[in-house]
Amino acid sequence: MSSETGKILTTDGIPLEESLKQSEKKNKIKAFLLVAPLLLFLIITYMIPIGDMFSRSIDDKMVTNMLPKTYKAMENWDGKELPPEEVFEAFYLDYKILVNNKTAGKLQTQLNYEKNGFKSVLKKLARKQKKFEEGNYKEQIMKVHKRWRNVEYWRAIKRRAPSYTYSKYLKGIDMYSNEDGKIVQVSEDRRIHRILWIRTVEVAFFVTLFCFLMAYPIAHLLATLPMKYSNLLMICVLLPFWTSLLVRTASWMILLQQQGIVNDFFVWIGLVADDNRPEMMYNKTGTYVAMTQILLPFMVLPLYSVMKTISPSLMRAGKSLGATPATAFFKVYFPLTIPGIGAGCLLVFILAIGYYITPALVGGASGTLISNQIAYHMKSTLDWSFASAMGLMLLTGVLVIYWIYNKLVGVDNIKLG
Amino acid sequence: MSKKEDFVKFDKVDKSYDGKVLVVKDLNLDIKEGEFVTMLGPSGSGKTTCLMMLAGFETPTNGEIYLDKNPISNIPPHKRGIGMVFQNYALFPHMTVFENLAFPLKVRKMSQVDIEKKVDKALSMVSLGGFANRMPGQLSGGQQQRVAVARALVFDPSVVLMDEPLGALDKNLRESMQYEIKHIHESIGVTVVYVTHDQGEALTMSNRIAVFNDGKVQQLSSPDKLYEEPVNSFVAEFIGENNTFGGEVSEISSGTCRVKLEKGEIIANPISVKSVGEKTTVSIRPERALINPKDKMDNNQKGKIEEVIYHGDHTRVRLNLLGNSEFILKVPNSSQNLDIKLGNEINIGWNSHDARALDLK
Numbered sequence: 040m041s042s043e044t045g046k047i048l049t050t051d052g053i054p055l056e057e058s059l060k061q062s063e064k065k066n067k068i069k070a071f072l073l074v075a076p077l078l079l080f081l082i083i084t085y086m087i088p089i090g091d092m093f094s095r096s097i098d099d100k101m102v103t104n105m106l107p108k109t110y111k112a113m114e115n116w117d118g119k120e121l122p123p124e125e126v127f128e129a130f131y132l133d134y135k136i137l138v139n140n141k142t143a144g145k146l147q148t149q150l151n152y153e154k155n156g157f158k159s160v161l162k163k164l165a166r167k168q169k170k171f172e173e174g175n176y177k178e179q180i181m182k183v184h185k186r187w188r189n190v191e192y193w194r195a196i197k198r199r200a201p202s203y204t205y206s207k208y209l210k211g212i213d214m215y216s217n218e219d220g221k222i223v224q225v226s227e228d229r230r231i232h233r234i235l236w237i238r239t240v241e242v243a244f245f246v247t248l249f250c251f252l253m254a255y256p257i258a259h260l261l262a263t264l265p266m267k268y269s270n271l272l273m274i275c276v277l278l279p280f281w282t283s284l285l286v287r288t289a290s291w292m293i294l295l296q297q298q299g300i301v302n303d304f305f306v307w308i309g310l311v312a313d314d315n316r317p318e319m320m321y322n323k324t325g326t327y328v329a330m331t332q333i334l335l336p337f338m339v340l341p342l343y344s345v346m347k348t349i350s351p352s353l354m355r356a357g358k359s360l361g362a363t364p365a366t367a368f369f370k371v372y373f374p375l376t377i378p379g380i381g382a383g384c385l386l387v388f389i390l391a392i393g394y395y396i397t398p399a400l401v402g403g404a405s406g407t408l409i410s411n412q413i414a415y416h417m418k419s420t421l422d423w424s425f426a427s428a429m430g431l432m433l434l435t436g437v438l439v440i441y442w443i444y445n446k447l448v449g450v451d452n453i454k455l456g
Numbered sequence: 457m458s459k460k461e462d463f464v465k466f467d468k469v470d471k472s473y474d475g476k477v478l479v480v481k482d483l484n485l486d487i488k489e490g491e492f493v494t495m496l497g498p499s500g501s502g503k504t505t506c507l508m509m510l511a512g513f514e515t516p517t518n519g520e521i522y523l524d525k526n527p528i529s530n531i532p533p534h535k536r537g538i539g540m541v542f543q544n545y546a547l548f549p550h551m552t553v554f555e556n557l558a559f560p561l562k563v564r565k566m567s568q569v570d571i572e573k574k575v576d577k578a579l580s581m582v583s584l585g586g587f588a589n590r591m592p593g594q595l596s597g598g599q600q601q602r603v604a605v606a607r608a609l610v611f612d613p614s615v616v617l618m619d620e621p622l623g624a625l626d627k628n629l630r631e632s633m634q635y636e637i638k639h640i641h642e643s644i645g646v647t648v649v650y651v652t653h654d655q656g657e658a659l660t661m662s663n664r665i666a667v668f669n670d671g672k673v674q675q676l677s678s679p680d681k682l683y684e685e686p687v688n689s690f691v692a693e694f695i696g697e698n699n700t701f702g703g704e705v706s707e708i709s710s711g712t713c714r715v716k717l718e719k720g721e722i723i724a725n726p727i728s729v730k731s732v733g734e735k736t737t738v739s740i741r742p743e744r745a746l747i748n749p750k751d752k753m754d755n756n757q758k759g760k761i762e763e764v765i766y767h768g769d770h771t772r773v774r775l776n777l778l779g780n781s782e783f784i785l786k787v788p789n790s791s792q793n794l795d796i797k798l799g800n801e802i803n804i805g806w807n808s809h810d811a812r813a814l815d816l817k
Contacts, residue, residue: 355513356546358533360560361611367534370559374550 089434096428099204102149105142106133110200122193127177130196131168138165154195160184207428212236232412232429239409242326242398243391249331250338250387251380258342258379263351273343280336288400291329295320295401321403329397334390338383345379381448389437409433460524463489463647464510464615469519471505471671479505481671483519487649489614492641494650494658497668498694503651506668507617510649512536524614534563539608539616543623545600547592553579553603554588560611578610581640598629605637615647622657634660655695659683667691683741688728689814692739699745699783701738705729705813712754712808719779723754724811736813742772742784744810747796753805759783761800771796777804 047055103110108129116122137143143165151158167183181187198220209215209222213230216222224230257276261269279287294300302316311317319325349372357367395410402408409429416426464487471480480502487493495503508514510521512533520527528536539560547556557575566574579585582602592600601621608616618637622630638661641648652658658665659679667674667682667690675682675691686692689700701722707714713726715738722738729736749756759777770786773796777783785804787796795802 350544350546352542352544352546353548355511355533356540356542356548357559358513359511359536359538359540359617360563360607361534361537362559362563363534364532366563371548375548 089431092427092430095424096207096431097203097205098424099199099206100202102146102199103202105137105146106130106196109133109196113197113200116193116197118190118194118197121177121188121190124175124177126193127180131171131176131180134161134164135168138168149199150195153198154192156186157192157195160186160192207425208432210425211429211432232409235407235409235412238323239392242323242330242406242408243388243394245327246330246334246391247338247384247388249327250335251384253331254335254338254342254383255376255380258339258346261339261343262346262349276336276339279332284333284396287333288329288397291325291332292320292401295325295328320401321406323402323406325401325403326398326406326408329401330391330394333397334387337386337390341382341386342376342379345376345382349375377448381444385441385444388440392437392440393433459491460489462486462522463491463524464649465522465525466506466510467520467522469506469509469516469521471502471509471514472517478517479671480509480516483671483673485666485673485676487647489647490645492638492648492650492661492663494652494662494665495668496652496655496658496665496694499653501668502671503653503668504619507619507649507651510615511538511540511617537611537613539611539613541601541604541608541616541618541621543620545592545604545621545624547600547603547607549592552589552591553584553595556592556603557607557610560607564611574610578606581609581644582606582636597625598633601625601633602636605640609640609644609646613646615649618648618650620652621650622652622654630657631660637661659695667694669694685727686739686812686814689737689739689816692812692814697742697784697786699740699742699780701740701778701780702816703736703738705732705734705736708732713813715813717778720757722778722811723808724813725809727812728815729813735816737816739812739814740806740810742786745783745785745804745806747785747787748803749805754808755811756803756805758801759804761796761798761802764796764798775802775804 049055049058106129109126112126112129113122116126134143134146137146143161147158147161150161164180164183164187171179186192198216206215211232213225213233214222215225257272261272261276264272292299296302297316297318297320299320301319302311305311306313306316319328353371353375354364354367357371358364362370392408393410394408395414398406398408399411399414402411410433413426413429413433416422416429464485466483466485469480469483470478472478479500483502483506485493485506495506497503505514509516512528512531515529520529522528523536523538548559551559554575557578558571561571561574575588576585579588582605584599584602584606587595587599587603592603595603601624604621605618608618621637622633625633634657637648641661650658650661659682662679664676664678665682666676669690675687677685682691683696686695692698693700701715701717703715703717703722705713705726706716706721708726708729708731711725713724713729715722715724715736724736724738746753757777759775761773762776762781763772763774765772765774768789770788773785773787774781775783775785783804
């Protein structure tokens with residue numbers, strides 16, 4: 040065959056290469072159209088809400104929009120001494136509009152967050168400003184309350200100038216930026232979020248550990264039993280999985296309460312005294328027990344699917360080569376199950392870290408997790424921007440764990456089936 | 457070093473999995489030190505079970521297995537010091553070739569220097585010198601099998617068991633691996649117990665072959681004896697090709713007997729028949745029957761050619777002879793011009809010695 044035959048043509052005279060490219064392109068468009076609904080669904084239900092959460096969590100335009108003239112005048116003020124007359128004038132004009140529109144209350148609340156005692160000062164100004172004369176606003180405002188002479192209050196206003204803030208994120212880890220703009224911890228008795236974060240990670244970690252310890256033998260049994268028994272056992276594993284989450288949590292409440300079945304049984308066998316029944320619910324114990332049971336299938340299934348692929352002859356080979364059964368297990372079998380362990384642990388940990396219903400129902404005060412706090416801010420305090428900030432922090436945490444896992448084990452090594 | 461007789465000994469071994477059916481029945485087998493013994497049989501004949509009992513993964517229901525005169529039924533597999541090559545290689549997929557080979561040495565707590573020396577030696581034995589750092593998944597089937605062989609030998613076991621190790625390889629590779637394993641066996645003199653259902657493999661490699669059927673050893677002898685002198689019709693049927701005639705002994709004397717068929721009569725060699733009137737199956741190897749024999753032969757028959765298949769080096773001819781329409785002949789491809797054409801009648805002759813009157817099928 041000669042290499043100089045030139046381009047290969049199709050029957051209709053188009054070069055074959057081009058013709059192939061065209062048909063490839065058609066296939067690509069078809070493939071894209073097939074995944075397009077999913078992509079659209081993901082963007083609408085996942086990407087957009089996350090973007091909205093993010094903008095909500097850093098949004099701080101309210102104060103900025105309420106004091107437009109003031110912030111314009113403040114641009115040249117260095118914040119070391121009291122601001123010049125223009126700032127006082129601009130603030131007076133902005134504030135007057137707010138008072139007339141009856142929206143001054145919001146500003147009072149917001150500025151009071153920045154500096155305690157601001158509210159009363161502003162309220163007094165609202166009452167007095169009607170009698171103000173034109174000109175020399177600095178003098179007039181300072182006369183209303185002596186705190187207006189304190190540069191701290193003006194700095195507090197200036198701090199709210201940017202329309203974006205990360206203060207919600209600081210609040211999420213019990214920190215705030217103080218009057219000097221330094222980031223410091225809140226006083227010790229108010230550090231509730233950090234406790235929750237630590238507890239969430241701790242509960243997720245131990246639930247993952249318990250799930251692993253319980254699921255490994257189950258999965259091994261499932262993978263090695265003859266088909267007819269393993270199917271039955273598989274149904275036993277999956278049956279709770281098919282039951283409503285709420286029903287399962289409620290049944291744990293029946294089991295674990297002080298007058299519940301488990302306690303009755305303990306009393307009956309004489310393990311505990313009737314008047315000294317242990318509290319197994321509305322604390323961490325309840326959260327651990329219920330969550331471990333609920334998340335167990337998520338550990339069993341990936342482990343099982345990986346163990347199923349391990350040939351039994353490998354263990355035999357290990358033994359025939361002189362390894363004791365224990366050595367053969369730890370050197371041969373166990374390393375081969377690591378992809379399953381990785382997948383199961385990651386799955387259970389990520390599910391546990393954002394778990395909501397179970398801790399809410401059986402957790403009590405000492406067993407609730409960060410997700411319950413997020414729900415509290417969504418439903419009760421209506422501080423959605425704080426809830427968004429904490430939700431994003433949780434999401435970031437999960438991504439970080441995924442990243443660490445990828446570095447340590449490699450995501451390619453995850454096997455779900 | 458004198459080779460020990462009955463180095464591995466199965467003594468009246470029975471095995472039953474469910475307590476109802478015996479998969480191995482009253483097995484007696486002696487294997488000399490350094491011998492290459494193959495257990496050959498169809499699937500379900502109990503050969504793999506025997507191997508697993510020897511390896512220690514199954515325990516005999518009755519009887520005892522001796523290794524170098526010591527009973528081993530109560531010794532767990534990892535203390536038996538028997539190397540094993542598995543059908544699906546059973547290489548550890550998460551370890552490199554080096555680590556796979558080092559595994560049996562590490563569990564024996566050898567020093568790193570010795571381990572490296574031994575692994576190198578074993579790898580060069582199977583000519584895989586440069587492959588120490590590969591993962592098993594990066595090797596071809598044949599290479600993986602060689603690693604498995606090297607791993608079973610690296611810790612100098614006294615006995616190596618091979619459970620259909622070449623089953624997953626293609627034909628050419630299987631043949632070259634047969635020779636390779638045979639040469640390795642010859643050079644290091646280890647005792648090998650080999651299980652296969654491929655008779656060609658068994659005939660090529662073994663010193664002795666134990667033909668299994670129905671949980672029993674049908675015949676234990678060297679490959680040539682097994683082929684030339686099968687002791688019963690199962691072995692005759694299972695090893696190589698075979699033309700059979702069912703009939704009844706009509707006359708018997710020392711060395712020959714007459715077998716009366718439905719149509720005609722054969723002079724045969726009485727192997728399992730003792731008296732007149734016994735039913736028998738007469739077995740003749742295709743290559744022992746000649747076309748138009750020049751010399752006088754004990755049996756001379758006319759047959760009609762029903763099928764001719766060209767095989768290159770020989771031609772297979774199917775004849776209708778003495779009422780048997782499945783009579784096969786192998787005609788070597790030579791310059792001799794024979795009149796082999798469909799429908800022709802030809803003369804066939806064979807010696808009574810080659811017509812073995814065996815038990816009834």
